Amino acid sequence: MSDNSKWLAMHHEEAIEPDLPIIDAHHHCYATPPKPIFPSYPIxxxxxxxxxxxxxxxxxxxxxxxxxxxxxxxEHLRFVGGTDHAEAIAQEGIRRGGRNAGVCAAIVGHAPLSMGSAVxxxxxxxxQASPSRFRGIRVRTAYDPDAPFNEDGYPEMLGEAxxxxxxxxxxPLGLSFDAWLLHPQIAELTDLARAFPDTRIxxxxxxxxxxIGRFAGKGDEVFSDWSAAMAELATCSNVFVKxxxxxxxxxxxxxxxxxxxxSSEELASRQRDYVLRTIDMxxxxxxxxxxxxxxxxxxxSYGVLWNGFKRMVADFNPEEKRAMFHDTAANAYRIS
Structure with missing residues (x-):
């Protein structure tokens, strides 16, 4: 498995705006990673x-x-082990107390929607595995013929009956759907969101x-295509974005x-166009x-990443910052 801890340790920063409350809206946790390229990330x-x-x-x-x-x-119920795992982490955070509490405050599991109504x-x-924290599911629908990681996704998956x-x-169960896809697939998600306006996506x-692939070296074109498709998706009020x-x-x-x-300055400089355009939409x-x-x-590194985000939105007012770093996730995932 990958271990780049020494590389990450070469740069450290003190936290910017250390009192700003943050809900980390997406992370994983595993001792043995799903692919050797990823680092181990136990509790x-x-x-x-x-x-x-x-x-x-x-x-x-x-x-x-x-x-x-x-x-x-x-076989179809074995995926519930992910929720078992996350619930145990949440309980361990509470047991340790202090700032450890609040970990896995919301849990997004996996369920094979291709089972149809039997799901x-x-x-x-x-x-049942996590009555107070389970909030919804994610299906990894990401697919592109040039992508190296098409584990679950395939063409037009979101439109299948x-x-x-x-x-x-x-x-009907009050559950949300986390969607992971690639920018050429955005229109498929827009169609799904319009077909199910009462489902939180x-x-x-x-x-x-x-x-990569046919998109290599075409940064401006990718940004333009991504931006146009995201603007259309943003018209769906049931869609949130991470x-x-x-x-x-x-x-x-x-x-x-x-x-x-x-550094966080370098991170902000390279990535802010995508971040600010998303917020604008x-x-x-x-x-x-x-x-x-x-x-x-x-x-x-974790600390530099959050400093980078804070630099990208430095010009927003305190209420807007609190929404993006805390309140929107609390609302979307019903975290009290």
């Missing part, structure tokens, strides 16, 4: 980032990586702009491979910041 690493970087991380949102499976039982059994099992039959089971990673996950190599916006890790009331750790750990 102690997660709690260390939450409590020692100087940022006021009051709560976090756990998003399942589909590796913490139940060891037995029906109801899986959703109810998640809710069976997928939508399963999707229809979310709103939370777009992950600002729709992951990609600059800002982050730009430190993966395929975005063309990371610092992976450099001799030294980035969705507004602070539907925008929330995410760490996407440990995946983004490949390109930046």
């Amino acid at each position: 102690d690493s997660l709690l260390r980032d939450k409590t020692t970087t100087g940022h006021n991380i009051v709560a976090t949102v756990y998003v399942d990586s589909q590796i913490s499976l139940r060891p037995d039982g029906p 109801l059994e899986v959703l109810e099992a998640h809710m 069976r997928f939508r039959e399963g999707f229809a089971e979310l709103a 939370i777009l992950n990673h600002i729709a992951s702009p990609i600059q 800002v982050g996950a730009l430190n993966m190599a395929f975005t063309g916006l990371s610092f992976i491979g450099r001799d030294r890790p980035p 969705f507004g602070p009331g539907r925008t929330m910041f995410e760490s996407n750790f440990p995946v983004d750990m490949l390109g930046v």
